[in-house]
Amino acid sequence: MKKNPVKALEVEAAKRVENFGEVVSGYNEQDALSEASRCLQCKNPACTSGCPVGIDIKKFIYQITQKDYAQAYFTIREKNNFPSLCGRICPAEYQCRKACVLTKKGQPYASSESININFLERFVGDYGMKNNLEVPVNKDTRLSKFKVAVVGSGPAGLCCAGELARNGIGVVVLEGLHKTGGVLRYGIPPFRLPRDILDFEINYLKKLGVEFITNFIVGKARTLDELFSEKYSAVFLGLGAGIPSFLGIPGENLCNIYSANEFLTRVNLMSAFEFPHAHTPVSIGKHVVVIGGGNTAMDAARVALRLQKINSVPADTTVVYRRTEVEMPARRLEIEHAREEGIKFEFLVKPEGFCGDEASLVRRLTASRCELGEPDASGRRRPVEIPNSGFATDCDLAVVAIGLKANSILTNVTPGLKTDKYGDVVVDKETMETSLKNVFAGGDIVGGEGTVIEAMGMAKSAARSIVNRLLQR
Numbered sequence: 001m002k003k004n005p006v007k008a009l010e011v012e013a014a015k016r017v018e019n020f021g022e023v024v025s026g027y028n029e030q031d032a033l034s035e036a037s038r039c040l041q042c043k044n045p046a047c048t049s050g051c052p053v054g055i056d057i058k059k060f061i062y063q064i065t066q067k068d069y070a071q072a073y074f075t076i077r078e079k080n081n082f083p084s085l086c087g088r089i090c091p092a093e094y095q096c097r098k099a100c101v102l103t104k105k106g107q108p109y110a111s112s113e114s115i116n117i118n119f120l121e122r123f124v125g126d127y128g129m130k131n132n133l134e135v136p137v138n139k140d141t142r143l144s145k146f147k148v149a150v151v152g153s154g155p156a157g158l159c160c161a162g163e164l165a166r167n168g169i170g171v172v173v174l175e176g177l178h179k180t181g182g183v184l185r186y187g188i189p190p191f192r193l194p195r196d197i198l199d200f201e202i203n204y205l206k207k208l209g210v211e212f213i214t215n216f217i218v219g220k221a222r223t224l225d226e227l228f229s230e231k232y233s234a235v236f237l238g239l240g241a242g243i244p245s246f247l248g249i250p251g252e253n254l255c256n257i258y259s260a261n262e263f264l265t266r267v268n269l270m271s272a273f274e275f276p277h278a279h280t281p282v283s284i285g286k287h288v289v290v291i292g293g294g295n296t297a298m299d300a301a302r303v304a305l306r307l308q309k310i311n312s313v314p315a316d317t318t319v320v321y322r323r324t325e326v327e328m329p330a331r332r333l334e335i336e337h338a339r340e341e342g343i344k345f346e347f348l349v350k351p352e353g354f355c356g357d358e359a360s361l362v363r364r365l366t367a368s369r370c371e372l373g374e375p376d377a378s379g380r381r382r383p384v385e386i387p388n389s390g391f392a393t394d395c396d397l398a399v400v401a402i403g404l405k406a407n408s409i410l411t412n413v414t415p416g417l418k419t420d421k422y423g424d425v426v427v428d429k430e431t432m433e434t435s436l437k438n439v440f441a442g443g444d445i446v447g448g449e450g451t452v453i454e455a456m457g458m459a460k461s462a463a464r465s466i467v468n469r470l471l472q473r
């Protein structure tokens with residue numbers, strides 16, 4: 001008999017919007033066993049090819065059905081350093097779940113019948129964490145004399161650091177901000193990724209011997225040449241894509257218009273929701289407009305709504321997107337959650353300008369309606385403005401979440417480090433080595449905004465190349 005997919009437990013929308021606690025509670029043991037039992041254990045599983053780090057998904061799901069959670073944990077950890085983290089935030093519906101045989105071919109994202117691989121991964125990851133399961137480490141004594149600098153402590157940097165340390169290499173992570181984790185800390189809100197999960201993963205790296213130095217901007221505190229002269233044998237660049245894009249429309253410089261990066265950093269990294277107990281303030285709008293259709297826009301809107309609720313301001317937060325829901329790059333689950341929480345969506349709307357008051361505070365957004373035209377370079381149908389469709393809407397806080405670009409602090413001061421027209425670092429796709437010998441790169445600084453697991457996949461390839469290079473010395 002066909003079994004229905006098991007839905008993960010979630011905190012009720014009306015309760016969860018009043019705080020920053022985790023929304024999805026995940027699977028209990030019975031849920032995990034039921035969901036695992038739906039896996040067809042295909043002879044030629046497609047799911048693994050949908051995973052950027054190549055987890056043996058069929059095997060770990062089988063081990064769950066045998067209640068061998070420890071072995072399931074080790075199976076995942078062979079390929080993925082951070083299962084609890086990825087089980088929470090991986091866009092599985094575009095990756096392993098989309099490749100699952102239970103999703104019909106040609107769908108843009110996984111059907112709900114596909115196995116909930118991410119929730120199973122999360123269950124196993126949390127089991128390993130709760131039971132302090134130690135992953136066997138195979139340090140190679142030939143590598144212990146080498147030291148590698150990892151620049152940036154986002155998922156790319158953390159993953160590369162872990163891989164190198166497990167091989168016995170001395171690793172120092174140099175991070176520009178005062179806290180480690182990159183987007184995992186300053187971008188993704190705690191209601192999606194609780195900070196104890198992130199801290200656990202970072203502490204695990206510390207136990208492996210990885211050293212972290214914060215408030216250290218490479219390109220300012222040291223150049224790459226200086227790092228090499230300090231006896232680092234190789235450098236990995238996991239710089240991310242930290243520079244926000246803007247709309248370039250009139251009025252965008254008015255007060256209370258934030259980039260999503262600034263808005264989220266104020267709240268997630270600087271605890272602005274606790275102001276004045278925390279030092280950093282953030283504006284709480286009565287009519288919030290978030291512009292964009294990706295994960296960043298969903299996070300910004302859900303944070304803005306929580307700030308309204310916590311401060312007893314009637315909730316009015318709207319996401320404005322120039323295409324339709326089908327083209328939205330955000331995770332399906334996040335869109336669903338945002339909607340359940342009361343966030344409104346205005347599709348096929350193109351912002352034209354912001355209007356302010358005499359104090360230069362934003363008061364209104366003017367916009368036009370669109371319809372979908374031919375597909376553009378991204379393959380998604382292009383929004384085409386409908387003539388004379390202009391309108392205005394109240395807006396006293398706007399968050400612009402339309403994309404991120406590479407930060408050029410380091411690349412600008414590093415002669416010979418090749419970048420493309422977007423400012424991203426160019427690498428050899430096999431080795432992840434840049435145009436500079438012994439300098440490797442991965443994550444969003446290579447190829448622009450991607451996903452956590454893609455960043456980790458690149459970092460693993462780079463770490464493999466660094467190990468091979470050092471073994472030849």
Ligand SMILES: Cc1cc2nc3c(=O)[nH]c(=O)nc-3n(C[C@H](O)[C@H](O)[C@H](O)COP(=O)(O)OP(=O)(O)OC[C@H]3O[C@@H](n4cnc5c(N)ncnc54)[C@H](O)[C@@H]3O)c2cc1C
Binds near residue numbers: 181216451
């Ligand atoms: C709000 C938001 C939500 C997202 N949600 C998801 C999601 O749900 N699922 C998903 O898979 N992906 C998501 N993403 C994308 C994902 O977070 C990124 O693809 C991923 O973080 C990229 O990892 P990274 O290590 O390359 O870069 P980052 O995470 O950006 O880390 C780069 C780090 O390098 C540091 N750094 C930069 N330059 C220097 C320098 N010169 N010296 C020292 N340090 C430096 C930065 O301070 C930063 O800490 C989201 C992104 C955002 C912004």
